[in-house]
Amino acid sequence: MSSSLTEIRWHGRGGQGAVTAAKMVAEIAAEHGKCFQAFPEYGPERSGAPIVAFTRLSDDPIQCYSAVEHPAIVLVLDETLLSVVDVTDGAPADAAVIVNTEKSPSEIKKVFDFGKRRVYTIPATKIAKQTLGRAIPNTPMVSALSKITGQFSLGEIEDHLRHTFGKKFPPKVVEANVEAAHMGFEEVQE
Amino acid sequence: MSATTDTQHLIQAVTGNQAVAMAMKQIDPDVVAAYPITPQTDVVQEFAEYVAAGSVKANFVTVESEHSAMSACIGSASAGARTMTATSSAGFALMWEMLYIAASMRCPIVMTTVNRALSGPINIHCDHSDSMGGRDSGWVQIYNEDAQEAYDATIMGFPIAEHADVRLPVMNMYDGFIISGAIGPLQALTDDEVKAFIGDAPTYPNLLNTDEPMTFGPFDGLHGFYFEHKIAQQRAMDRALNVIQGVYDRFAAVTGRQYNHLMTYCMEDADIAMVVANSAAGNARIVADQLRAEGVKAGVIKLRTFRPFPTAEYAKALANVKAVGVMDRADSFGGVGGPLYMELLSALYQYDIRAKTANFIYGLGGRDIFPQDVETGFRLLQAAAEGADLPKSRVYLNMKGA
Numbered sequence: 069m070s071s072s073l074t075e076i077r078w079h080g081r082g083g084q085g086a087v088t089a090a091k092m093v094a095e096i097a098a099e100h101g102k103c104f105q106a107f108p109e110y111g112p113e114r115s116g117a118p119i120v121a122f123t124r125l126s127d128d129p130i131q132c133y134s135a136v137e138h139p140a141i142v143l144v145l146d147e148t149l150l151s152v153v154d155v156t157d158g159a160p161a162d163a164a165v166i167v168n169t170e171k172s173p174s175e176i177k178k179v180f181d182f183g184k185r186r187v188y189t190i191p192a193t194k195i196a197k198q199t200l201g202r203a204i205p206n207t208p209m210v211s212a213l214s215k216i217t218g219q220f221s222l223g224e225i226e227d228h229l230r231h232t233f234g235k236k237f238p239p240k241v242v243e244a245n246v247e248a249a250h251m252g253f254e255e256v257q258e
Numbered sequence: 259m260s261a262t263t264d265t266q267h268l269i270q271a272v273t274g275n276q277a278v279a280m281a282m283k284q285i286d287p288d289v290v291a292a293y294p295i296t297p298q299t300d301v302v303q304e305f306a307e308y309v310a311a312g313s314v315k316a317n318f319v320t321v322e323s324e325h326s327a328m329s330a331c332i333g334s335a336s337a338g339a340r341t342m343t344a345t346s347s348a349g350f351a352l353m354w355e356m357l358y359i360a361a362s363m364r365c366p367i368v369m370t371t372v373n374r375a376l377s378g379p380i381n382i383h384c385d386h387s388d389s390m391g392g393r394d395s396g397w398v399q400i401y402n403e404d405a406q407e408a409y410d411a412t413i414m415g416f417p418i419a420e421h422a423d424v425r426l427p428v429m430n431m432y433d434g435f436i437i438s439g440a441i442g443p444l445q446a447l448t449d450d451e452v453k454a455f456i457g458d459a460p461t462y463p464n465l466l467n468t469d470e471p472m473t474f475g476p477f478d479g480l481h482g483f484y485f486e487h488k489i490a491q492q493r494a495m496d497r498a499l500n501v502i503q504g505v506y507d508r509f510a511a512v513t514g515r516q517y518n519h520l521m522t523y524c525m526e527d528a529d530i531a532m533v534v535a536n537s538a539a540g541n542a543r544i545v546a547d548q549l550r551a552e553g554v555k556a557g558v559i560k561l562r563t564f565r566p567f568p569t570a571e572y573a574k575a576l577a578n579v580k581a582v583g584v585m586d587r588a589d590s591f592g593g594v595g596g597p598l599y600m601e602l603l604s605a606l607y608q609y610d611i612r613a614k615t616a617n618f619i620y621g622l623g624g625r626d627i628f629p630q631d632v633e634t635g636f637r638l639l640q641a642a643a644e645g646a647d648l649p650k651s652r653v654y655l656n657m658k659g660a
Binding site (some may be wrong): 090091094097098101105108110130131134135208 | 271385404435442627628
C-alpha cells in the first residue's frame with residue numbers, strides 16, 4: 069500500500085453527521101487532486117445509536133475497499149461513546165485520537181485508557197453552538213483533523229465552505245461555518 | 259483528461275449510486291420504470307428527483323414491484339423507447355420471469371444491478387448471488403469495480419444493447435454498499451459528450467410501427483420456432499463480444515479510460531493468477547504488488563464482461579500460468595464450485611490448458627474481505643506453482659472460526 073495513505077475512523081451517533089463530516093473531507097480532497105474514499109460501516113441507521121465511518125486519503129488511487137482496521141486517526145464526535153465503544157480498537161500505538169469534549173486531554177486520559185496514543189480534545193459542539201447556533205460538531209472536527217494530519221489546510225476548508233458548501237447554503241450559514249472552522253483549528257489541545 | 263487542468267471534467271466526490279443516477283440523467287432515456295430496493299434505492303430516488311426538478315424529460319413509471327418494473331420496461335422497449343431500470347437482490351429475483359422475456363424479445367434495456375445477497379437469513383449486504391443467478395437469462399452482463407466504472411458502464415450500455423448485431427438487454431453490476439454507498443472519485447463526461455457518445459436511438463422493429471404491424475413474444479405452438487429463437491440469442495451473444503470491445507475502444511478514445519473484457523494486471527509473465535470481479539479486485543492487486551516485491555510472479559485478472567464470456571481471451575491470458583485462483587462472491591450449491599470458477603474451468607479445458615486451479619469463496623452476505631484474506635489464497639497458489647496440490651473443494655476466505 070502507498071506510504072502516503074492515511075486511514076481515518078470516525079465514531080459518532082446516528083444523526084450527528086459523522087458521515088457528512090467524512091464526506092466533507094472527501095470533497096476537500098477531490099478539490100485538491102488528492103485521492104480519497106469515505107464510507108460508513110453499514111448497518112441499521114438509528115438516530116442516537118453508535119455509528120462508525122471511514123475515510124482514506126492518499127496521493128495514489130485507493131484500491132482497498134475493506135473496513136479500516138488500523139486507523140492512524142480516530143475522531144470521536146460524541147464523548148459519551150468513550151464509555152460505550154472501544155474507540156482505540158485496532159489503532160496502532162502512534163495513532164492520534166481526537167475527541168469532541170470540553171475537557172482537556174489530561175482530564176479524559178485519567179478516565180479512559182488510550183495507551184500510548186496521542187490524545188487531542190476540541191470543544192466542537194460548544195463551538196458549533198456558538199457559531200452556528202446548533203449542536204453540529206462537523207466543521208470544527210474537520211479543522212481539527214486538518215491541523216493534526218496536515219493532509220489539507222484551514223484555507224482549503226475555508227475555500228470548500230465558501231464555494232461547494234456555499235452553493236447550497238445562504239452566506240450567513242457559510243460564514244458561521246468558516247468561523248467554526250477557524251475556532252476549531254485554534255482550540256485543539258494536546 | 260487531466261483532472262486538475264480540465265474544468266469540464268473535475269473530479270467529484272460521489273457515491274456509486276449517485277454516479278449511476280448522474281449517468282442516467284445525462285442519458286435521459288425515454289422511460290425509466292423502477293422500484294426501489296436497498297442498496298439500489300438512491301439510484302431510483304435521485305433519478306426521481308431529476309424528474310421532479312424537470313432536469314430530464316424521461317417518463318418515470320412508478321410500479322408496485324420489480325416484476326412490474328421489468329414488465330413495463332419490456333412494453334416500453336418493445337414500443338421502441340429507450341428504457342432503463344435498476345434493481346438489487348430480491349427485486350432482481352422477482353424480475354426473474356421477465357428477465358428471460360426481455361432478452362428473448364430482444365429488448366435493448368439497460369439495467370443497473372447493485373449486487374446484494376439473496377436471503378436467507380435476511381441479508382441486505384453485498385454478494386453476487388443475484389446477478390450470477392441471472393447469468394443464463396440472456397442479458398449481457400458487465401461487472402464494475404468502483405463508481406467510475408459503474409458510471410462509464412452506464413454510458414456504454416445503450417451503444418452495446420442497441421447495436422444491430424446485438425439487440426440484447428445489458429445489465430451493469432457493482433457492489434452493494436461497498437461501492438453503492440461509498441463516496442469515491444468520479445470524473446464525469448459532459449452532457450454533450452454523453453449525447454454524442456450514445457447518439458440517437460436506432461429504429462428497430464417495434465410495436466408502434468403501424469406501417470409494419472408485428473407481434474412480439476406470442477405463443478409459439480409445439481412446432482414453432484422457439485428453438486431457433488434461442489439459437490439466434492446465442493448468436494447475438496457471440497457477436498456481442500466484438501461489439502462490446504468496439505464500444506470499450508470508442509469510449510477510450512473519448513475519455514482515455516480503456517476497458518477490456520478482462521482487465522489484466524501483471525499478467526505478462528505471471529506464474530500464479532487470481533481471477534476476481536468487482537470491488538475486491540483492488541485488494542488482489544495490492545497483494546500481487548506485495549508478492550511481486552518478494553519476487554513471486556503474481557498477476558490478477560479482473561472480470562469485466564461475464565456475458566458473453568470471453569473464453570478465448572481467458573485461455574490466452576492464462577496459457578502459461580501454473581496455478582489459477584478464482585474468487586467467487588456467490589456459490590452454486592452442489593455444483594463444481596462458484597459460478598465464475600465453473601466458467602473458468604470450462605474455458606481452460608476447452609483450450610487444453612491444464613493449470614492447477616482453486617476456488618475461493620468470499621464475501622457472502624457482505625463479509626468483509628481484507629488484503630490478508632486474498633493473500634491466504636495467493637499463498638496456496640504460490641505453493642501449487644512450486645509443486646503442491648490445490649484443494650478440490652471450495653476454500654472459504656475470512657470464514658468465522660477458521
